Amino acid sequence: MDHRSRRLAPVGTVGGVSLDPPSAGSPSSAGEHPLAALIAAAAAGRFPRPDGGWHRVPPWRPGLEAIFSFTAHAVFAVAPDITDHRLASLGADGFGGAHDPRLITALAGPDGWIDVLDMLMAGRGTGAPSRLVDRPDLTGHRRARFAARIRDHPRVLGYPGAERSALAIISGGIAGLTELSFELEPGRRGQGGGAGLVADALAVVPAGQLVVAAVAPGNAASVRALLSAGFVPLGSLQLFRRSG
Numbered sequence: 001m002d003h004r005s006r007r008l009a010p011v012g013t014v015g016g017v018s019l020d021p022p023s024a025g026s027p028s029s030a031g032e033h034p035l036a037a038l039i040a041a042a043a044a045g046r047f048p049r050p051d052g053g054w055h056r057v058p059p060w061r062p063g064l065e066a067i068f069s070f071t072a073h074a075v076f077a078v079a080p081d082i083t084d085h086r087l088a089s090l091g092a093d094g095f096g097g098a099h100d101p102r103l104i105t106a107l108a109g110p111d112g113w114i115d116v117l118d119m120l121m122a123g124r125g126t127g128a129p130s131r132l133v134d135r136p137d138l139t140g141h142r143r144a145r146f147a148a149r150i151r152d153h154p155r156v157l158g159y160p161g162a163e164r165s166a167l168a169i170i171s172g173g174i175a176g177l178t179e180l181s182f183e184l185e186p187g188r189r190g191q192g193g194g195a196g197l198v199a200d201a202l203a204v205v206p207a208g209q210l211v212v213a214a215v216a217p218g219n220a221a222s223v224r225a226l227l228s229a230g231f232v233p234l235g236s237l238q239l240f241r242r243s244g
Contacts, residue, residue: 033060035068035077036175040210042234043122048073052094056084060175063241064150065107067098068120070235074098077175082107104240111243118214118238119223123198123231125178125205132157132200138167143183147171150239151179157204166193168201170211174237178211182222194225202229 034057038048050072059065059077068075073094076087090106091097099117108114135158138144144167147154151171158167166184173179180201184194205211214237215222 033057033175035060035075036177038075039120039122039175039177039212039234042070043210043212043232047071047234048075050094054087054092054094054098056087061150061152064239065242066174066237066239067104068235068237069094069096069098078107099236099238104238107242108240109243113241115239116216117236119217120174120234120237121213121215121223121226121231122234123180123202123211123213123226123229125207125209125211126199126202127205127207128203130200130203131159132168132204133160135167137162138165141165141167141183143167143181144169147173147181152176157201166197168197168204170201170204174212174214178205178209180211180213182225184225189221192228194221195228198225198229198231 042048048070050070052072054074054076056076056078059079065079065082066077068077074092074097076082076092076098078087087103090103091100092103097103104114135156138156138158139148141156144154144156147169151169151173154169154171156167156169158164164185166182166188168180168182171179171181180198182194182197182201184197202211213226213231215226217223
């Protein structure tokens with residue numbers, strides 16, 4: 001539910017996302033995760049109201065929870081046993097309190113897993129001819145293994161030829177949206193190859209379809225590659241799994 005100075009109505013259900021998102025704050029359509037609709041609306045320029053508050057939605061994947069921040073508004077994708085009172089007592093707000101390290105540490109517990117604080121970015125598929133092919137031989141890559149642990153149906157792509165190890169992974173990720181992660185070979189970095197890899201990955205996705213990416217702000221090379229390929233920043237997110 002929304003948390004400003006008062007409580008508002010609770011939010012919705014779990015599922016996929018349409019290509020024609022509602023306005024931020026509009027009800028989710030049947031089968032659509034409310035966070036997916038919110039992200040899609042933000043990608044279209046319709047952000048949550050910057051009210052300093054927060055609201056909650058259900059997790060989209062069992063055992064995986066997350067905290068999102070947009071400009072002056074936060075969203076908690078957490079299970080019902082994490083109560084509103086507990087979130088408020090830990091200092092949750094839309095002005096940075098949601099990403100206080102003490103808050104997520106308390107939620108995850110002493111033996112929980114906390115991912116890095118990422119920038120949430122959004123782009124669009126182009127449906128253009130792509131140079132990428134399926135590369136099942138790269139599924140053992142650490143980035144592909146990570147995607148398999150937290151996302152659904154990861155498709156591992158790369159350039160033809162065993163001598164190339166660059167990869168792009170397209171998965172069912174955040175809130176059921178299409179999510180892209182990628183990595184370029186170290187010897188090919190700094191030459192525009194990252195932006196080319198992202199563009200080639202977007203070509204695999206139907207034209208106009210929303211694609212999200214989560215990237216650490218300190219990873220300037222990947223941020224620049226995504227920006228060059230047309231991605232725009234929407235906010236921030238941090239994933240976690242609770243201990244036990």
